[in-house]
Amino acid sequence: MGSGSGDGSTFYRIIMSTGIIPVSRPLFALVDVNNFYVSCERAFNPNLINRPVVVLSNNDGCAVARSNEVKALGVKMGTPWFQLKDLAKQHGIVALSSNYTLYGDMSNRVMSILRDFSPHVEVYSIDECFLGLQGLQSLWPIPTGIGHKIRHRIRQWTTLPVCVGIGATKTLAKLANHIAKKQPAFHGVCDFSTMSYEQYEALLSTIDAGEVWGVGRQLNLHLNAAGIKTVQALRDTPPAWLRANFGVVIERLGYELRGISCLALEEVLAPKKQIISSRSFGQLIDHLTELSESVASHTSSAAEKLRRQNSVCNAIQVFIRTNPFREQEKQYSNCMTVPLPNASSDTRLLVRAALFGLKRIYRPGYAYKKAGVILTGIDSAAVHQESLFTLHGADDRSARLMKVLDQLNQRYGRETVSVFSVGSNKSWSMQRESMSPCYTTKWQDVPIAYAH
DNA sequence: TCTGGGGTCCTAGGACCC
């Protein structure tokens, strides 16, 4: 509930006066910046325009963005830089180290422009954004119009080139965007919603099923083996068959291609469910002390991200591995998930746990290439709010829990812990008697931290 | 010689509980 919005009441009024349910079908746009990192660099260095440019990953390891000129040379995403050097010399490719601060800033500018076009916006990635176009018909009777206006304005205000895809579902909008990028005849805007049936079918029958959002390499192989090669063929495959063979995700994908929207716009930024911090080393290392320094620093930055979203985590995973590309060397890769006695975002506690795990998985005599940590079991409701709870039940655990509560309340100086209630006989469940988010701890955790 | 980093979702299997 909780939707006492104007939309709702209007909806009901119309039903009552006319008896017609005004079903306004959803419509999505996907706006995507072309060659985003390269375009950002060009915005600040016009000398790069019309020249072949790549942006390289951390340690200048591999190409993570390519200009059209570089794509035309056949360079694939993720190609290692050392394999590109000859080609680069030959064609005068400019290689740049990545500058994520710049890209983040440019991304914010684009997103804020898009918010002027629609109140319903999902920032999908640093260079992509879904817009809900539903309800904008009075402003833009033909959706293609809004697409061109968006393109024009972003170009004018940021110099960045974008393409716009429009369709009845997010998957179709993605596909339309892909077409807008690949087929110059569309001038950067592909709008399925106003396209003729013939043109639509002709497009779908020529595009590889592997281009569909959610169809990766593996799935595409399986689809091809089953004779499903084009988007059209995939769409016309019975959803039940898709479910039986590939599961619920692909079944949903099938519906989305049929124009039945299954994926909603996610307008609010959901808190992260896991937070990773990891990096490859510039050179191989083998000592525990060096690994420890790296792991400690990763843990610290991960904990910072965790606190920024007002969360705590209940476990930290630490992992290390050798260089898998050096196939002739002996390989080692391992990880360990270290549970925390209490959910926390405290850097020192997390570092201690991570180093504890690292010591157990570390083996001397290997040349390590990468290390990192993953924070898991994230509880984003833990916002340190005061809440009032009651305790039900009467077995000895109640008394023990009360004691624990006292200890925690003393420690934090306020009511921070949720209380458990007793079910019918022996089952315990958490019960919150407050609407506000609370800090929760699990019954199983209690004896570990407060056994004595 | 040199090969990124950060996410999500789903599934399977084991431990444990009732």
Place this chain on the structure above:
DNA sequence: TCTGGGGTCCTAGGACCC
């Protein structure tokens, strides 16, 4: 004590995405 079915939680691993 006999027993099975149903449920949760956790972890690992795969596939996919940008």
